[in-house]
Amino acid sequence: MEARQLRKKIRQGVFDGTTSGASGENVQANIVILPKSYAFDFLLYAMRNQKAVPIIEVIEDGKVESIYAEGSDIRTDVPKYNIYKEGVLTETVADIRDYWQSDFVTFLIGCSFTFEQAILEADIEVKHIKQGRNVAMYKTDIATTSAGIFSGELVVSMRPFEKPLVDRVSDITAQFPNMHGRPVHYGDPSAIGITDIMHPEYGEAIDIGEDEVPVFWACGVTPQNAALNAKPEIMITHAPGHMFVTDMYNEDFKTT
Amino acid sequence: MEARQLRKKIRQGVFDGTTSGASGENVQANIVILPKSYAFDFLLYAMRNQKAVPIIEVIEDGKVESIYAEGSDIRTDVPKYNIYKEGVLTETVADIRDYWQSDFVTFLIGCSFTFEQAILEADIEVKHIKQGRNVAMYKTDIATTSAGIFSGELVVSMRPFEKPLVDRVSDITAQFPNMHGRPVHYGDPSAIGITDIMHPEYGEAIDIGEDEVPVFWACGVTPQNAALNAKPEIMITHAPGHMFVTDMYNEDFKTT
Numbered sequence: 001m002e003a004r005q006l007r008k009k010i011r012q013g014v015f016d017g018t019t020s021g022a023s024g025e026n027v028q029a030n031i032v033i034l035p036k037s038y039a040f041d042f043l044l045y046a047m048r049n050q051k052a053v054p055i056i057e058v059i060e061d062g063k064v065e066s067i068y069a070e071g072s073d074i075r076t077d078v079p080k081y082n083i084y085k086e087g088v089l090t091e092t093v094a095d096i097r098d099y100w101q102s103d104f105v106t107f108l109i110g111c112s113f114t115f116e117q118a119i120l121e122a123d124i125e126v127k128h129i130k131q132g133r134n135v136a137m138y139k140t141d142i143a144t145t146s147a148g149i150f151s152g153e154l155v156v157s158m159r160p161f162e163k164p165l166v167d168r169v170s171d172i173t174a175q176f177p178n179m180h181g182r183p184v185h186y187g188d189p190s191a192i193g194i195t196d197i198m199h200p201e202y203g204e205a206i207d208i209g210e211d212e213v214p215v216f217w218a219c220g221v222t223p224q225n226a227a228l229n230a231k232p233e234i235m236i237t238h239a240p241g242h243m244f245v246t247d248m249y250n251e252d253f254k255t256t
Numbered sequence: 257m258e259a260r261q262l263r264k265k266i267r268q269g270v271f272d273g274t275t276s277g278a279s280g281e282n283v284q285a286n287i288v289i290l291p292k293s294y295a296f297d298f299l300l301y302a303m304r305n306q307k308a309v310p311i312i313e314v315i316e317d318g319k320v321e322s323i324y325a326e327g328s329d330i331r332t333d334v335p336k337y338n339i340y341k342e343g344v345l346t347e348t349v350a351d352i353r354d355y356w357q358s359d360f361v362t363f364l365i366g367c368s369f370t371f372e373q374a375i376l377e378a379d380i381e382v383k384h385i386k387q388g389r390n391v392a393m394y395k396t397d398i399a400t401t402s403a404g405i406f407s408g409e410l411v412v413s414m415r416p417f418e419k420p421l422v423d424r425v426s427d428i429t430a431q432f433p434n435m436h437g438r439p440v441h442y443g444d445p446s447a448i449g450i451t452d453i454m455h456p457e458y459g460e461a462i463d464i465g466e467d468e469v470p471v472f473w474a475c476g477v478t479p480q481n482a483a484l485n486a487k488p489e490i491m492i493t494h495a496p497g498h499m500f501v502t503d504m505y506n507e508d509f510k511t512t
């Protein structure tokens with residue numbers, strides 16, 4: 001489906017599922033929306049933790065259209081939004097027009113769906129996509145660099161691959177430095193503070209075969225974890241896996 | 257002179273000249289200091305105009321020491337500061353402790369002195385350094401991308417080189433993408449809106465020999481020009497050519 005068409009279906013409430021695999025050639029973005037009073041701290045947090053929080057675009061207060069998605073409205077074009085108040089997830093909704101404030105600033109953040117597409121195009125299977133599930137995401141014990149009120153541990157996404165494929169998969173994702181790039185770790189989950197691989201903090205669990213190795217990437221859900229610590233008055237994000245689909249192509253973010 | 261020693265002399269008021277050529281191996285930074293209420297707009301302006309405003313470090317409100325300059329105090333360790341009130345240069349001072357506000361945020365911005373050192377090391381003369389002058393800087397008609405209250409034209413620095421050397425000089429500076437990188441233009445000044453090459457808006461004029469070509473780079477004075485338009489209540493910068501000297505080495509910013 002064309003990105004523009006997909007956004008229209010999302011806006012109409014016809015499409016409300018995960019955008020994984022939908023409009024696969026287009027760049028999909030994590031979303032963080034905050035009042036402007038928190039925007040400096042957040043932008044600085046992103047700059048200091050670029051691997052987890054690569055900023056693609058900032059939609060300034062007073063605006064709702066992304067320059068990378070013609071005719072878009074950030075208040076209606078994400079399938080599911082999480083509303084956090086004082087760091088507590090209070091609601092998951094399909095439309096945030098009733099919550100919108102004139103001082104809201106929107107951050108579009110790079111997403112691993114971009115490199116997943118590149119893995120698929122190299123004829124390598126991505127297990128959770130094949131199984132039609134959301135990716136598994138974990139809180140690690142790796143500290144991010146704090147900025148203002150934002151701090152906390154790195155969140156990672158995990159995909160299992162057969163051991164002989166790990167290097168190739170790493171090299172493929174390394175071509176997208178603004179979409180989380182190379183894995184931060186592979187192998188033993190406990191080495192990065194993950195105690196139970198079958199119980200991810202976000203997304204869905206996936207079994208790891210005997211011949212497979214879990215591979216971990218920095219994840220754009222990291223700022224949602226930071227928000228739990230920062231407890232801003234209000235913060236709105238996409239629901240994990242339910243992204244904002246832009247008109248840009250994944251290929252445009254590939255470095256050679 | 258060692259960077260730390262130079263900062264000490266500056267703090268004591270013993271050294272108050274241009275830092276061009278002083279502590280040449282160390283990274284020197286342009287400085288912008290703003291109340292936190294303007295910090296988001298400014299950081300976004302920097303992100304959107306990275307070639308002119310490459311951020312090296314942000315010193316958050318409540319702090320005065322750079323992580324890249326041990327024992328430093330940003331209120332005393334720059335040889336000369338410009339104080340702008342409502343966009344008007346009101347004073348040039350050697351110490352800003354009397355002006356300091358607890359909500360001040362400091363931005364360290366990459367500086368062309370880094371690539372000048374690399375040019376010198378390639379045994380190519382840099383004319384204004386040889387003549388002991390400040391570099392010539394001009395306002396162009398190239399628009400920067402605005403963010404919040406900040407907007408305006410790109411400011412460039414100019415160095416004349418003999419024509420056969422231009423490509424080599426370009427390639428040398430391109431190795432420092434976070435220190436303004438490759439030139440934005442060379443040749444006819446009027447092509448980028450410079451009407452009188454002998455009257456630069458900032459720094460000192462330099463004559464261009466018959467066999468020489470003027471070469472122009474994006475310049476860290478660009479935000480000072482943007483401040484003239486934005487008119488923030490107060491903004492403090494280094495005086496052009498009078499930089500903050502860090503402990504970092506130019507080499508560390510070289511990409512291969």
